[in-house]
Amino acid sequence: MKRLLSLTIQWARLLEELNMEYPRHFLDLDRFNKKTLRKILSMGVYFKNTPLSKLTRKPLANKTVAMLFEKPSTRTRVSFEVGIHQLGGNAIILDDSMTQLGRRETIADVARVLSRYVDGIIIRTDNSEKLEEFQRNSSIPVINGLTNNSHPCQIMADIMTYEEHRGNILDRSVAWIGDGNNVAVSWVHAASKFSFKISIATPPDFGLPTDVISWAKNERCALKITADPVQAISNADLVVTDTWVSMGEKIKKKNLSLLEPYQVNSDLMHKAASDALFMHCLPANRGKEVTTKVLDGTQSVVWDEAENRLHAQKGILAWCIAENQFLE
Numbered sequence: 001m002k003r004l005l006s007l008t009i010q011w012a013r014l015l016e017e018l019n020m021e022y023p024r025h026f027l028d029l030d031r032f033n034k035k036t037l038r039k040i041l042s043m044g045v046y047f048k049n050t051p052l053s054k055l056t057r058k059p060l061a062n063k064t065v066a067m068l069f070e071k072p073s074t075r076t077r078v079s080f081e082v083g084i085h086q087l088g089g090n091a092i093i094l095d096d097s098m099t100q101l102g103r104r105e106t107i108a109d110v111a112r113v114l115s116r117y118v119d120g121i122i123i124r125t126d127n128s129e130k131l132e133e134f135q136r137n138s139s140i141p142v143i144n145g146l147t148n149n150s151h152p153c154q155i156m157a158d159i160m161t162y163e164e165h166r167g168n169i170l171d172r173s174v175a176w177i178g179d180g181n182n183v184a185v186s187w188v189h190a191a192s193k194f195s196f197k198i199s200i201a202t203p204p205d206f207g208l209p210t211d212v213i214s215w216a217k218n219e220r221c222a223l224k225i226t227a228d229p230v231q232a233i234s235n236a237d238l239v240v241t242d243t244w245v246s247m248g249e250k251i252k253k254k255n256l257s258l259l260e261p262y263q264v265n266s267d268l269m270h271k272a273a274s275d276a277l278f279m280h281c282l283p284a285n286r287g288k289e290v291t292t293k294v295l296d297g298t299q300s301v302v303w304d305e306a307e308n309r310l311h312a313q314k315g316i317l318a319w320c321i322a323e324n325q326f327l328e
């Protein structure tokens with residue numbers, strides 16, 4: 001009996017270490033251990049580098065994945081749908097007018113019903129609580145396709161993109177300039193999990209959520225926070241920005257003039273390392289958070305970044321949904 005108990009504990013520890021419990025959700029980077037995120041990323045790189053015809057076994061064969069969008073999307077929707085097909089699965093798109101998550105019936109009930117039909121679900125929602133409630137009631141993997149609080153799939157693609165161009169991101173310096181939004185939060189999570197330095201420059205009113213700052217401190221993450229974009233960008237290896245108004249934010253409530261000094265333009269880019277890269281998750285507002293010259297300039301890798309959503313997410317899909325033998 002004692003032996004059985006000890007074996008069970010050892011097995012549980014192993015699963016925990018590899019984040020291998022089922023269902024395997026992809027909710028936020030801060031919930032993962034470093035090893036698992038590296039594994040997911042390397043699976044994405046493998047899918048990118050392996051022609052589809054050479055994939056002897058399709059990891060999502062006979063699997064169906066639903067995608068539920070409460071907010072607009074181009075990249076997330078299309079890259080996931082294409083990725084699911086390329087891995088041998090079927091995708092079903094559910095837009096909010098159809099499902100009316102939490103309005104037509106409770107979120108828990110939708111989660112229970114979909115768990116009986118499909119093998120995984122990707123959710124983009126305006127409220128991260130809805131994602132949490134869904135996953136608590138779901139017996140299938142749930143993937144975060146963006147919430148008001150985070151955008152983890154994006155950052156997996158971004159890390160893949162950085163490493164393709166410049167090698168391992170370990171100990172490199174990333175500068176986030178602009179609004180302390182959902183994408184910035186996932187960048188901070190990634191800084192701890194992939195061991196790089198991050199400087200966040202935002203106007204004081206638009207800083208990172210305090211719980212994220214406390215988490216980063218606890219994790220001993222190399223996070224610097226400043227209101228000065230020049231200080232944050234100095235010698236950075238990678239410069240990142242995003243829209244000043246995220247989907248669902250009330251534009252009238254935000255004094256956008258406070259963000260104007262945070263525009264990533266050529267003058268500011270010159271303060272970064274001479275071989276620094278520029279990233280933006282897109283959609284971009286040219287002439288607002290970034291100038292056209294920077295977005296279309298030689299340091300910008302935004303199109304590779306957009307492409308890598310497809311490849312990185314194939315790694316995520318396979319990790320979450322494929323049978324265990326694909327993960328060995």
Ligand code: CP
Pocket residue numbers: 072073074075076077146154281282283
């Ligand atoms: N970057 C990103 O998530 O783009 P979409 O909003 O178009 O999906």
Ligand code: NVA
Pocket residue numbers: 146147151181182183242243245246247281282283
């Ligand atoms: N911060 C942006 C990201 C869009 C992909 C938003 O939430 O609208």
